[in-house]
Amino acid sequence: MAWLLNSCESNTYEEVAGVVEFPTYQANVKKIMDDKCNSCHNPDYGQEPYLQTYELVKDACENGELLCRIDGSCGAIMPTSGKMPKARVDIIQNWALQGYVEQ
Template sequence: MKKIILLIIVTILIILYSCDSNTYQDIEQDPAATTQDNSGSTGSTSGSSSGRTSGSTSGSTTTSNVTYTTDVKPIITNNCVSCHFSGGESPALTTYTQVKNATSGGSLLCSIQAQGCKVMPRSGKMSQINIDLILLWKTQGYIQ
């Protein structure tokens, strides 16, 4: 009986230890801080045409405020607008207001994070870097 209880406790501890979660503090840190292309130079990430990154001697990049126009719109355009346009699948995601409303309502984040919702885009979960940029945009107050 003692062995069973000990086994259950160890199993619970392993499960709790292995869980990964992103806190707002994690998200506020630069999600592209360690990205590099194959040439070793730093740059913006896939889906983000930011260009507002600056390299440091350690090879990391620093992103200022995430904006809809520069950072989020290219991600949405590349991954969502082919289906979620005006007159297409609901919700439409072609304007700042539509994307902001879908994000603040939780439906967009639930779908792209694949957290109990239908996984979007249909081709499969988008990169974590893109998801983190959208989360950071939300955290920073939906800067246009």
């Protein structure tokens, strides 16, 4: 029994859950934005781009630097607290690649 308890890894759910094959804004991306982005990227805080709605997040991906900022391939990494887990980055990237499905 001691071996079993000592052999457990402390991975987060996201690290072991795998890739979401068909992410949508409502089911997947919105939760990430609410958790990691919207505390700064909102009109009250004043940090553009604002990321509270489907349209705003889609625009930030298509016409801004959201995708390259979250994967660290341009500018400063976002969020400023540190790079998100790969599973979260992959969800947002897959969502964009698959045409920004809302529902």
